[in-house]
Structures are given as structure tokens and as C-alpha cells.
Amino acid sequence: MADFEERIDVVECKAPWGCWYQTLEEVVAEVTLEPGTKAKEIKCKLSGKKLTTVVRGKEIMNGTVAGNVVTDDFLWTVEDNKLLRIVITKSDRTGRDCWQSLLQGQYPADPQVYDDMEKKLTMERVQREDLPSESV
Structure with a gap:
């Protein structure tokens, strides 16, 4: 399962509707849906x-x-009619842009989760910078 590998080191921030997390390039929100929810029921x-x-x-x-x-x-x-995955692409993909919350003033990461997010993004950035330029 590629999805599992992708998320193995994800630092999640819990929210009333599910969770959100971030990578160097993206911020992802996962909303838990009532089973059977169809895409046409979502805006x-x-x-x-x-x-x-x-x-x-x-x-x-x-x-x-x-x-x-x-x-x-x-x-x-919408995945399996029970999960809404929202993917937002960051304009700064260097890994220096670690979001403290998903929306301004809403769904903030607590200090420990934010610290873990920052560490993870820093580690990803360092690994990426260490890659030979021909693999880009």
C-alpha cells in the first residue's frame, strides 16, 4: 500500500472532524465522513x-x-465513501514553512505536535538537500 508508506512518519494534528498533517510540499486535511457519503454531497x-x-x-x-x-x-x-482528503499545495516547498494551524485561528497544533512537525520537515529538507542533483 503506497498510501501507508507515504504516511508512515506523518505527524498528525487532531481536529473535531478528523486530522491534518503536512509535508514539505503539502498540507493535508482528512475529514471522517459518515459511511456512504458521496462526492456530490460535498462542496x-x-x-x-x-x-x-x-x-x-x-x-x-x-x-x-x-x-x-x-x-x-x-x-x-472521497475515499471509500468515508474519508474526505483535502490536499493543499504550499507555495514555499523548501520545508521552512511549517504551519502552526490549518486555518488561521482554527485547528492549531499543540506545542509538542508542532515541535514534532518542525523536526520532521527539517529532517525531510536535509535528506532532500543531500540527494545528488541528478536524481531530481
């Missing part, structure tokens, strides 16, 4: 820096993302 939009997510008429998220993003590179998927 998920990133407009400028404003993220809005509505599931079956109920607002799940609404606010300004906590960092700079590439709005054209926004994706959301």
Missing part, C-alpha cells in the same frame, strides 16, 4: 486563501488557510 473550495468545506449541508471548515498556497494546485477526494 470543498479554495478561493484565494479561503477554504470552505460543506458535507451534506453542514459546514465543516470555513476560514483562511494558515500559510501561502498555490490555489491552482488544490485537490480533494
